[in-house]
Amino acid sequence: MENAYKPHLVTIESIRDETPDVRTLRLAFRDPEVAESFTFRAGQFAEYSVFGEGECVFCIASPPTRHGYVECSFKLMGKVTSALRDMEVGDVIGFRGPYGNWFPIEEFFGHNMLFIGGGIGMAPVRSILLNCLDLRDQFREITILNGARSVADIVYKEEVAEWQKRPDITCVCTVDPGGEDPSWTGEIGFIPTVLEKMAPSAEDTYAVLCGPPIMIKLTLQVLEKLGFPPERVYTTLENKMKCGFGKCGRCNVGPVYVCKDGPVFTAAQLQQLPPDF
Amino acid sequence: MSEKLLLLNDLHSFADALIKSGFSVVAPSKGPGPSRFRRIGSASELLMPDVNTEIPPKEHLFPPTEPLLFFRFHGTDVELLDPPLPAEETVFLGLRPCDAAGIALLDAVFLADPKDSFYEARRSKTTLVSVACTKVGENCFCSAVGLSPHSRTGSDVLLIPVEGGFLTEAVTEKGRTLLEKHSGLFQPTDASTPKPPEVPRSAAPEGLDKDFAELFAAPYWQDAAKRCLGCGACASVCPTCHCFDIVDDSGARGGVRLRCWDACGLELFTRHASGHNPRPNQPARFRQRLLHKFAYSRKSLGRPLCVGCGRCVDTCPVGMDIYEVAVLMSQGV
Numbered sequence: 001m002e003n004a005y006k007p008h009l010v011t012i013e014s015i016r017d018e019t020p021d022v023r024t025l026r027l028a029f030r031d032p033e034v035a036e037s038f039t040f041r042a043g044q045f046a047e048y049s050v051f052g053e054g055e056c057v058f059c060i061a062s063p064p065t066r067h068g069y070v071e072c073s074f075k076l077m078g079k080v081t082s083a084l085r086d087m088e089v090g091d092v093i094g095f096r097g098p099y100g101n102w103f104p105i106e107e108f109f110g111h112n113m114l115f116i117g118g119g120i121g122m123a124p125v126r127s128i129l130l131n132c133l134d135l136r137d138q139f140r141e142i143t144i145l146n147g148a149r150s151v152a153d154i155v156y157k158e159e160v161a162e163w164q165k166r167p168d169i170t171c172v173c174t175v176d177p178g179g180e181d182p183s184w185t186g187e188i189g190f191i192p193t194v195l196e197k198m199a200p201s202a203e204d205t206y207a208v209l210c211g212p213p214i215m216i217k218l219t220l221q222v223l224e225k226l227g228f229p230p231e232r233v234y235t236t237l238e239n240k241m242k243c244g245f246g247k248c249g250r251c252n253v254g255p256v257y258v259c260k261d262g263p264v265f266t267a268a269q270l271q272q273l274p275p276d277f
Numbered sequence: 278m279s280e281k282l283l284l285l286n287d288l289h290s291f292a293d294a295l296i297k298s299g300f301s302v303v304a305p306s307k308g309p310g311p312s313r314f315r316r317i318g319s320a321s322e323l324l325m326p327d328v329n330t331e332i333p334p335k336e337h338l339f340p341p342t343e344p345l346l347f348f349r350f351h352g353t354d355v356e357l358l359d360p361p362l363p364a365e366e367t368v369f370l371g372l373r374p375c376d377a378a379g380i381a382l383l384d385a386v387f388l389a390d391p392k393d394s395f396y397e398a399r400r401s402k403t404t405l406v407s408v409a410c411t412k413v414g415e416n417c418f419c420s421a422v423g424l425s426p427h428s429r430t431g432s433d434v435l436l437i438p439v440e441g442g443f444l445t446e447a448v449t450e451k452g453r454t455l456l457e458k459h460s461g462l463f464q465p466t467d468a469s470t471p472k473p474p475e476v477p478r479s480a481a482p483e484g485l486d487k488d489f490a491e492l493f494a495a496p497y498w499q500d501a502a503k504r505c506l507g508c509g510a511c512a513s514v515c516p517t518c519h520c521f522d523i524v525d526d527s528g529a530r531g532g533v534r535l536r537c538w539d540a541c542g543l544e545l546f547t548r549h550a551s552g553h554n555p556r557p558n559q560p561a562r563f564r565q566r567l568l569h570k571f572a573y574s575r576k577s578l579g580r581p582l583c584v585g586c587g588r589c590v591d592t593c594p595v596g597m598d599i600y601e602v603a604v605l606m607s608q609g610v
Contacts, residue, residue, distance in 0.1 A: 003359050005534070009355060051525065052350075052525050053525055054524055055525075250539070272489075274493035277555050
């Protein structure tokens with residue numbers, strides 16, 4: 001029987017520093033058969049390991065529409081992310097996954113999309129956002145609100161600049177008050193405040209958001225005020241996880257395990273859970 | 278073998294016969310430290326306590342620490358190796374019905390898709406021969422969680438002590454096969470099944486499968502958890518607790534990825550690397566333990582994640598009693 005805890009070996013193909021402490025790795029499967037057969041859906045996550053240091057969990061930040069590699073973005077935080085930052089192009093790490101559920105992109109077809117990402121929370125949003133952009137014809141208006149603590153902390157800067165140039169996308173960028181610099185031309189304000197000011201129409205629109213717990217909480221309130229039904233608001237929870245497939249018990253919230261019943265939940269589903277995440 | 282059977286004499290003859298026919302036998306046995314299940318080399322090591330062993334047999338299916346993966350470094354390259362899986366056919370002999378029910382709960386977790394290959398390798402080779410209780414421990418409360426001193430849940434064979442031996446019942450096909458292999462030890466009987474002993478702590482915690490928000494926000498948690506030290510002793514003696522951590526241990530040439538038991542009562546269990554902890558204090562962690570066992574699992578597994586063995590109550594250094602809190606939960610406040 002297959003060892004469910006044995007990762008695939010992946011090689012670091014390229015490294016991109018998004019901010020002073022957020023880095024994106026592009027990873028390629030070592031085994032050509034795995035590279036050929038590997039599939040995932042936007043919203044799913046994986047366990048990444050530095051052998052000898054341990055595993056940690058991030059979403060897959062690249063879209064399933066781009067083949068031959070997966071990308072992850074991580075923030076320098078603890079033991080494994082420190083070790084991961086010491087890795088160089090060509091080094092080998094472990095990848096277990098994909099795990100968890102995903103954004104129901106087919107359900108989004110034919111609707112307006114609103115994407116909201118705060119800080120590193122933009123990583124899971126990026127996967128579904130790029131997925132939608134790669135299938136642009138399937139969607140009506142696409143609006144992006146990307147926020148960060150400061151100008152330096154804005155992730156995916158190059159892509160954000162591209163999105164801002166595209167006529168078929170509305171992309172607003174904001175930094176927390178005090179996080180602006182003299183050359184900053186974007187918004188200044190916390191995401192919920194800026195969102196309220198933008199007041200995007202809730203009609204025929206799905207919202208996808210991710211960010212720090214407090215940002216999610218306050219942004220959900222604004223979306224409700226704007227008339228978004230909770231069934232059309234999607235977010236993704238980032239609990240501490242070890243196994244990734246419903247055994248280790250760590251991500252249990254109420255009757256669900258975030259790793260197998262999530263990480264993608266609608267606001268309606270979150271309302272059913274005890275406030276324990 | 279549909280008629281009632283009597284196992285003659287005692288468990289010792291059965292244990293020796295099993296060992297002789299090549300089974301690895303894991304049973305309550307003599308040894309240092311708390312009473313527990315060990316692999317026995319002969320029936321002379323067998324020691325059945327009147328009530329539960331202090332440590333459940335869980336550790337023989339789900340060890341406190343076990344390798345999930347070995348890795349070797351070759352320059353910047355890495356080689357991955359699978360740990361060997363156990364190959365021995367094993368009989369757990371003399372476990373109490375609550376412990377067999379505990380293993381059934383572990384099955385529900387570890388054998389759900391995707392299966393845990395390590396647990397499955399051991400479990401598929403394990404036959405559970407339980408012995409019904411004739412005495413009830415001070416803190417037992419199996420009857421409160423839908424079980425009884427004669428429960429069949431999880432067992433392959435149930436032995437009920439009677440005058441002159443054990444009334445023997447094959448509960449599963451696996452159990453029937455085992456008995457057939459050792460048919461010389463049994464003889465037909467018309468002895469009637471004795472009544473199980475009464476369990477005084479039997480107030481069933483009802484109505485805990487819904488209104489999680491209400492249970493979560495209940496006013497008693499702060500008070501109920503006041504004494505909790507967050508030591509995790511309750512989880513370490515629990516036959517159903519299955520939470521674990523995964524850690525690497527390595528040197529210059531390679532290393533091992535281990536899984537180690539963990540517990541929701543411990544502070545680091547849910548603390549993110551950022552410092553954010555969704556359960557930042559002991560009452561929040563104690564509440565999680567109780568809600569997971571008595572409320573959430575009724576929805577996710579269809580039954581409580583507790584078999585009423587009472588070991589956590591026996592073991593708690595400050596005398597906390599999960600049964601009393603479960604009763605409190607079901608009464609509402």
